[in-house]
Amino acid sequence: MDFTLSKQHEMARQLFKEFAETEVKPLAQEVDEEERFPKETVEKMAKYGFMGIPVPKEYGGQGCDILTYAMCVEELSKVCGTTGVIVSAHTSLCIDPILTYGTEDQKKKYIPDLASGRKIGAFGLTEPGAGTDAQGQQTKAVLDGDEWVLNGSKCFITNGKEADVYIVIAVTGKIEKRGRMQKEISAFIVEKGTPGFSFGTKEKKMGIRGSSTYELIFTDCRIPKENLLGAKGKGFAIAMHTLDGGRIGIAAQALGIAEGALETTIAYVQERKQFGRAIGAFQNTQFQLADMATKVEAAKMLVYKAARKKDEYKSNPKISYSVEAAMAKLYAAEVAMEVTTKAVQLHGGYGYIREYDVERMMRDAKITEIYEGTSEVQRMVISANLLK
Amino acid sequence: MKIVVCIKQVPDTKGGVKFNPDGTLDRGAMLAIMNPDDKAGLEAALRLKDQFGAEVTVITMGLPKAADALREALAMGADKAILVTDRVLGGADTWATSTTLAGALRNLEYDLIITGRQAIDGDTAQVGPQIAEHLGIPVISYAQAIKVEGDKVVVERLYDDRYHVVEAQMPCLVTALSELNQPRYMTPGGIFDACAAEITTWGRADLKDVEDCNLGLKGSPTKIAKASDKVRKGAGEKIVPDSTEDAVAYVIGKFKEKHII
Numbered sequence: 001m002d003f004t005l006s007k008q009h010e011m012a013r014q015l016f017k018e019f020a021e022t023e024v025k026p027l028a029q030e031v032d033e034e035e036r037f038p039k040e041t042v043e044k045m046a047k048y049g050f051m052g053i054p055v056p057k058e059y060g061g062q063g064c065d066i067l068t069y070a071m072c073v074e075e076l077s078k079v080c081g082t083t084g085v086i087v088s089a090h091t092s093l094c095i096d097p098i099l100t101y102g103t104e105d106q107k108k109k110y111i112p113d114l115a116s117g118r119k120i121g122a123f124g125l126t127e128p129g130a131g132t133d134a135q136g137q138q139t140k141a142v143l144d145g146d147e148w149v150l151n152g153s154k155c156f157i158t159n160g161k162e163a164d165v166y167i168v169i170a171v172t173g174k175i176e177k178r179g180r181m182q183k184e185i186s187a188f189i190v191e192k193g194t195p196g197f198s199f200g201t202k203e204k205k206m207g208i209r210g211s212s213t214y215e216l217i218f219t220d221c222r223i224p225k226e227n228l229l230g231a232k233g234k235g236f237a238i239a240m241h242t243l244d245g246g247r248i249g250i251a252a253q254a255l256g257i258a259e260g261a262l263e264t265t266i267a268y269v270q271e272r273k274q275f276g277r278a279i280g281a282f283q284n285t286q287f288q289l290a291d292m293a294t295k296v297e298a299a300k301m302l303v304y305k306a307a308r309k310k311d312e313y314k315s316n317p318k319i320s321y322s323v324e325a326a327m328a329k330l331y332a333a334e335v336a337m338e339v340t341t342k343a344v345q346l347h348g349g350y351g352y353i354r355e356y357d358v359e360r361m362m363r364d365a366k367i368t369e370i371y372e373g374t375s376e377v378q379r380m381v382i383s384a385n386l387l388k
Numbered sequence: 389m390k391i392v393v394c395i396k397q398v399p400d401t402k403g404g405v406k407f408n409p410d411g412t413l414d415r416g417a418m419l420a421i422m423n424p425d426d427k428a429g430l431e432a433a434l435r436l437k438d439q440f441g442a443e444v445t446v447i448t449m450g451l452p453k454a455a456d457a458l459r460e461a462l463a464m465g466a467d468k469a470i471l472v473t474d475r476v477l478g479g480a481d482t483w484a485t486s487t488t489l490a491g492a493l494r495n496l497e498y499d500l501i502i503t504g505r506q507a508i509d510g511d512t513a514q515v516g517p518q519i520a521e522h523l524g525i526p527v528i529s530y531a532q533a534i535k536v537e538g539d540k541v542v543v544e545r546l547y548d549d550r551y552h553v554v555e556a557q558m559p560c561l562v563t564a565l566s567e568l569n570q571p572r573y574m575t576p577g578g579i580f581d582a583c584a585a586e587i588t589t590w591g592r593a594d595l596k597d598v599e600d601c602n603l604g605l606k607g608s609p610t611k612i613a614k615a616s617d618k619v620r621k622g623a624g625e626k627i628v629p630d631s632t633e634d635a636v637a638y639v640i641g642k643f644k645e646k647h648i649i
Binding site: 006007008011012015018019048049050053057061062063064068072 | 573
């Protein structure tokens with residue numbers, strides 16, 4: 001088993017690190033404080049291809065692998081969780097399902113603009129009454145001639161108002177499954193500006209406050225018949241498969257946040273003096289750091305393994321990376337929460353002050369245990385595979 | 389248009405310079421980066437490529453690991469990369485280096501050669517102008533802006549307190565300052581392509597019209613007595629003399645004080 005990164009991955013990490021330090025870090029505090037979407041950063045990321053890393057070159061992407069994409073989200077999240085999730089939701093939740101399930105026409109129409117960052121993508125599954133329970137969907141799509149008519153709403157949508165292209169999951173009918181009537185769920189591509197598609201209020205969040213989180217509202221929203229993504233009735237499978245990939249992005253985000261908090265704390269404990277010594281000289285600090293670093297390293301192995309597994313899937317679609325992605329997200333998210341909490345503790349009173357990065361990192365970490373499947377859902381996915 | 393950019397892999401001096409006990413640089417203890425002035429020169433070449441569709445070739449002399457700097461240049465957008473590496477070229481000073489690079493450049497077609505002003509590990513600023521001398525082409529050093537107009541380059545050559553606008557007929561050589569521009573980042577796809585790309589490797593036998601006595605350690609007239617970290621230049625002294633005579637007397641006095649005259 002080889003744990004050495006290849007030359008291109010080493011170089012890619014160096015690129016993402018330099019970009020994050022130079023372009024992203026200086027804005028992180030302001031973006032959080034003002035709850036401002038970092039448009040200028042997204043434009044720069046677009047210029048350098050960060051918005052289409054795992055997309056084949058034929059569709060205007062960078063032609064790299066999932067590991068490179070995960071490392072990008074990781075390095076961005078080390079300094080700014082908001083920026084990390086913008087790339088993750090755009091790539092994993094919008095580009096990926098179109099690439100995987102889209103027709104050639106849909107790919108040609110949407111992917112080049114998304115991969116180049118000219119357009120931003122989002123994904124609408126969650127509803128006020130349907131989060132973990134995707135069968136609770138209320139948004140409906142009815143075929144009327146050559147158009148689907150959407151009615152309903154989606155909530156907590158990342159990249160909400162900033163996106164241009166949305167993957168929307170909606171109920172298209174009822175089907176009988178194992179003797180019970182169930183909702184038939186389908187996936188659609190909806191463009192911003194379509195009449196009947198509007199936004200609700202902006203969510204005021206605990207963390208990742210620069211991320212644009214909105215409610216999407218569909219009122220007799222008519223979209224072309226050909227905007228059905230994948231087969232009718234396959235929406236649930238598409239959503240679940242999309243989230244499998246999304247979890248690698250969120251796991252990378254969680255990993256990055258944890259690493260950022262650890263690095264910040266290592267620097268701090270060597271500067272901060274108490275009782276005439278740097279607090280890093282105390283064994284309690286040393287042991288805390290050792291535990292934090294060990295868990296971060298373990299999380300990294302799981303995240304990279306899941307990314308690698310998805311890379312294998314791309315050449316062999318029979319391979320499933322669902323469990324690896326669930327394990328990576330579950331563990332990395334919990335490590336992010338634990339490490340950032342310890343980082344705040346090691347910073348003492350200063351860690352509770354908004355001027356210090358670890359305060360933001362702890363707030364940013366929490367969402368990684370919740371979105372794209374809570375930690376409890378990840379445990380369901382993992383255990384279902386054990387007991388099947 | 390064909391542009392060749394000479395680059396050098398140098399130790400990153402950002403965190404300070406580390407020396408071996410014998411006074412030589414401890415290169416292993418420092419990260420290797422593309423020399424900042426060279427990177428600005430590469431960016432200038434890539435901007436000309438964006439503007440005119442030029443072909444950009446990067447060349448470096450160094451150990452095999454100097455290929456990393458070439459791959460970075462490819463990932464930024466350079467088209468071709470050449471590594472000049474050979475045991476007999478080791479230990480070269482600026483004279484032997486410029487002789488080697490000129491020998492390699494004689495194999496290439498070029499309209500413009502861009503080098504950095506100086507490398508942060510040596511700070512001599514000699515290699516660029518020496519290459520031009522070997523090749524018999526004009527040189528404009530210390531460029532803070534480079535424009536191409538027809539078959540000429542127009543360069544703003546920087547001095548301490550002013551700049552001169554200097555024109556030269558191509559082919560010519562320009563040495564670039566890191567102040568010239570903000571170099572672009574690599575792209576992820578560029579990195580993948582760069583790692584898959586072939587880097588042309590040349591040795592002593594590939595150098596044209598050079599003599600062995602001008603290569604490597606043996607061909608290096610420079611003898612290093614002592615190396616030290618960069619010493620910051622003083623701000624200088626400004627005086628406002630009452631008359632020209634006073635000014636002359638002051639300057640002559642300073643020359644005598646420093647045993648210049």
